[in-house]
Each structure stands twice: as structure tokens, then as C-alpha cells.
Amino acid sequence: MHVAVVGTGYVGLVSGACFSEFGHHVTCVDKDEKKIEGLKQGEMPIYEPGLQKLVENNAEAGRLKFTTDLAEAMKGADAVFIAVGTPSRRGDGHADLSFVYAASEEIAHAIEGYTVVVTKSTVPVGTGAEVEKIIRDARPDADFDVVSNPEFLREGAAIEDFMRPDRVVIGTDAERAKEVMRELYRPLYLIETPIVFTKRQTSELIKYAANTFLATKITFINEIADLCEVLDADVQDVAKGIGLDGRIGRKFLHAGPGYGGSCFPKDTLALVRTAQDSGAPLRIVETVVDINAKRKKAMAQKIIAACGGDVKGKVIAVLGLTFKPNTDDMRDSPSLDIVPALVAAGATVRAYDPEGMDEARHMLSDVEWCKGAYETMDGADALAIITEWNEFRALDLDRVKDLLKAPVMVDLRNIYNPQDMADAGFEYTCIGRAKLAAEG
Numbered sequence: 279m280h281v282a283v284v285g286t287g288y289v290g291l292v293s294g295a296c297f298s299e300f301g302h303h304v305t306c307v308d309k310d311e312k313k314i315e316g317l318k319q320g321e322m323p324i325y326e327p328g329l330q331k332l333v334e335n336n337a338e339a340g341r342l343k344f345t346t347d348l349a350e351a352m353k354g355a356d357a358v359f360i361a362v363g364t365p366s367r368r369g370d371g372h373a374d375l376s377f378v379y380a381a382s383e384e385i386a387h388a389i390e391g392y393t394v395v396v397t398k399s400t401v402p403v404g405t406g407a408e409v410e411k412i413i414r415d416a417r418p419d420a421d422f423d424v425v426s427n428p429e430f431l432r433e434g435a436a437i438e439d440f441m442r443p444d445r446v447v448i449g450t451d452a453e454r455a456k457e458v459m460r461e462l463y464r465p466l467y468l469i470e471t472p473i474v475f476t477k478r479q480t481s482e483l484i485k486y487a488a489n490t491f492l493a494t495k496i497t498f499i500n501e502i503a504d505l506c507e508v509l510d511a512d513v514q515d516v517a518k519g520i521g522l523d524g525r526i527g528r529k530f531l532h533a534g535p536g537y538g539g540s541c542f543p544k545d546t547l548a549l550v551r552t553a554q555d556s557g558a559p560l561r562i563v564e565t566v567v568d569i570n571a572k573r574k575k576a577m578a579q580k581i582i583a584a585c586g587g588d589v590k591g592k593v594i595a596v597l598g599l600t601f602k603p604n605t606d607d608m609r610d611s612p613s614l615d616i617v618p619a620l621v622a623a624g625a626t627v628r629a630y631d632p633e634g635m636d637e638a639r640h641m642l643s644d645v646e647w648c649k650g651a652y653e654t655m656d657g658a659d660a661l662a663i664i665t666e667w668n669e670f671r672a673l674d675l676d677r678v679k680d681l682l683k684a685p686v687m688v689d690l691r692n693i694y695n696p697q698d699m700a701d702a703g704f705e706y707t708c709i710g711r712a713k714l715a716a717e718g
């Protein structure tokens with residue numbers, strides 16, 4: 279099959295590379311010439327484990343190409359995927375669809391034979407119908423169908439998620455389009471991946487409902503964690519104890535500083551707006567959005583409290599800035615609330631992140647940037663772990679204690695064991711677990 283992918287952001291690039299790995303001929307298009315030039319040279323615009331190799335191998339095999347010319351990419355294409363950004367519209371939380379509509383207009387003029395136009399970007403319910411109208415108005419003669427095929431990739435595990443998904447959702451009533459989509463995903467049929475065929479608007483809603491449900495699950499366990507702190511209970515054990523119930527499930531019950539990233543914050547808010555506009559408000563999700571925003575801010579207070587209630591003139595070492603490990607993505611990361619609040623409270627913040635520093639430098643000011651974990655904590659009054667990168671999971675605790683001025687550690691991801699930390703002589707603060715006095 280021949281496929282064009284419009285947009286070489288995170289979703290477009292991963293999808294394009296993976297479709298080419300399935301054996302299809304893929305051309306990825308982007309307006310950004312620098313990005314396309316870079317991709318032709320094998321330079322990745324994002325950090326995603328395994329992506330570089332996948333792109334290189336398939337480009338070498340002649341199955342994956344990059345261009346700035348949409349018409350060229352769509353020559354002979356059976357399907358064209360729209361994978362452009364849908365950021366939050368400033369101020370009101372609605373998804374900004376201007377990139378999707380602009381791409382649709384361009385696609386309309388490039389359609390040749392029967393083409394399936396697929397929305398891969400996360401788009402509000404009804405967008406597929408609007409895309410269809412745009413193309414129909416621009417090219418009444420074009421032979422096409424518009425299909426919704428949302429992605430469920432997690433950053434940092436995107437290739438595995440594409441190659442071995444829990445399910446594929448395809449929204450269309452058109453039989454011809456279903457055939458093309460079946461053929462595209464044929465390699466997944468072989469590993470018996472469930473494929474959910476449904477109406478286009480249902481498929482669009484499934485994407486939002488999935489992300490919103492997961493964000494709600496995280497927010498639920500975060501609130502339970504706060505309760506655990508008051509009741510001297512342990513949130514890790516609560517998560518295990520409820521998660522073993524198959525109806526609840528163990529995943530996404532890890533309490534932390536609040537969810538971030540390019541998806542959950544934007545998608546929860548967009549669904550809230552869609553629901554309000556439709557006269558069927560989602561009050562649970564409205565509350566989730568509110569709690570999560572407040573939680574990220576409250577995390578700075580937790581660090582300040584661990585430092586005795588005042589950080590004026592103190593040095594705080596921060597490890598991890600990205601919204602989660604294995605990505606360089608800083609969007610809506612809890613660190614963007616925490617670090618400025620610490621600085622505003624008079625602290626000097628020294629920070630390190632394995633992949634996110636380039637991004638972080640644009641988004642955070644008044645920070646001393648360090649080259650490694652131990653350098654960051656050298657002479658600091660306290661250490662705060664915001665993101666659970668693997669390299670922070672097994673720090674040499676004796677060395678940490680020697681380097682810090684005081685053995686104060688705030689672990690917002692619960693990657694250490696409170697008893698071990700107390701035994702090692704740390705004043706250890708974590709999320710939703712009993713606070714033990716430091717030994718010695």
C-alpha cells in the first residue's frame with residue numbers, strides 16, 4: 279500500500295515509520311523544510327527510543343521518504359493520514375483545528391484516485407464531518423472517504439504501542455474505506471489485535487474518553503494518596519490492593535505530582551468544552567482538570583514544607599524535568615509549576631534532566647543547569663525528584679548524603695522505599711506513604 283502522512287510531529291513520524299516497517303510505502307510530509315532536511319539525513323526532531331533506527335532502516339530499504347511537497351507525497355497514495363497538531367486554543371481549552379483544516383484543503387487539491395483520508399490527530403467529535411465537507415467543497419469530483427483512526431501511543435513506548443497495540447479503532451461506515459484500513463493494519467491481524475470498527479464520531483469520542491478515563495484514574499489515586507498521608511496509610515499498597523481486582527486493573531494507579539504531557543491536560547480540557555457546548559457536561563472530568571492543576575502547584579509547597587517551611591536562600595537540587603521519563607517533552611510538565619514556585623519562594627534551583635534540558639532552558643528561567651545527578655545535588659540543602667528516570671532510581675545513597683548539606687529528599691514519584699531511606703538517615707518525603715524518622 280502507498281501511504282502519505284501529513285505532519286512529522288510525534289504522532290506522524292512514529293506512525294509513518296511504523297507503517298513502513300509493516301512493509302507499506304510511506305511518504306511523510308511537513309511544511310518545515312529544516313525538519314524534512316534533517317529527517318532525510320537521519321536526524322530525529324524528537325527523542326523517542328528506537329525511532330532513529332526504524333527510520334534509518336526503512337529509509338534505506340526505500341519504503342520511507344520525506345518531502346515538503348504534499349502533492350508529490352500523495353501520488354498514488356491509497357490513504358493519507360492527517361497527523362498535524364491540535365493544540366489548546368489559547369484561553370478557552372477548545373482544540374485548535376486550524377492545522378487540520380488547512381491540511382484538508384491541501385489534501386483536497388492533491389487527491390487523484392480513490393483515497394482514504396484518515397484523521398490520526400486527536401480531534402473533537404464532528405471534525406471528520408467537517409474535513410469531509412472541506413474536501414467536498416474544494417473538489418466536488420474527488421473520490422474519497424474520511425475515516426477516524428485515533429492513536430493510543432505513549433511517548434517513550436510509542437513504537438511498541440504501535441506495533442503491539444491493545445486495539446485499533448477505525449471509525450467509518452464506508453465499506454471501501456474499511457477494506458483499505460484492514461489492509462493497512464493487516465500485520466496486526468496476524469497477532470490477533472482487536473480492531474474496533476465503529477461510526478466516525480464514536481471513534482473520535484473513544485480517543486477522548488480513553489485519555490480522560492486514564493487521567494481520572496491517576497487523579498483518583500493522587501487524591502487517595504493525600505488521604506493516605508493524613509490517615510498514615512500507604513498508597514502503594516492501596517493501589518496494589520485495588521488494582522489486583524481485574525475490574526479496576528493495576529495500570530495508571532501510580533500516585534505522583536499530577537499528570538502532564540502533550541495529551542492528558544489538553545484532551546481532558548477539550549472534552550470538558552465539547553461536553554459543555556453539547557449541553558451534557560462531564561462534571562467528573564471538570565473536577566479532574568481542576569484537581570490536577572492545583573496538585574501540580576501544591577507540589578512546590580510539599581518541597582518547601584520538607585525544607586522546614588522556608589526555602590529563602592536555600593539551594594534545591596531538582597532531578598527530572600520532563601513530564602515523564604524517556605522523552606524530551608516538557609509540555610505541561612509538573613516541573614513547570616514546581617520550579618518557578620520554588621524560585622519565587624526565594625530558593626536557588628539547580629536542575630538536571632537526561633533528555634529534557636534543551637527544551638527546559640526555553641521554558642524555565644533563573645535555574646542553574648547541571649550536567650549530572652550528583653553535580654546537581656553537590657552542596658544543596660535538599661533534593662527533589664520530579665521525574666522517575668531510570669538513572670535516578672538507584673542513586674548511591676551514601677554519596678547523595680555526603681554531597682547534600684542536609685539529608686533531605688523529596689521523592690514525588692515514590693521510587694525509593696521509605697524504610698530504606700530512613701535507615702540510610704534521610705529525611706524522606708514521598709507521596710501517600712508514611713513518613714518515617716531518619717535513623718542516626
Ligand code: UGA
Binds near residue numbers: 400433
Ligand atoms: C497518553 C496515553 O497514555 C496514550 O495512550 C495516548 O495515545 C497519548 O496520551 C496521546 O493522546 O497521544 P502520554 O501522554 O505519552 O500518553 O503519557 P502517559 O504515559 O499516559 O503519562 C501521562 C502523564 O500521567 C504523565 O505525566 C505521567 O507521569 C502521569 N502518570 C501516568 C501518573 O502520574 N501515574 C500513572 O500511574 C501513570
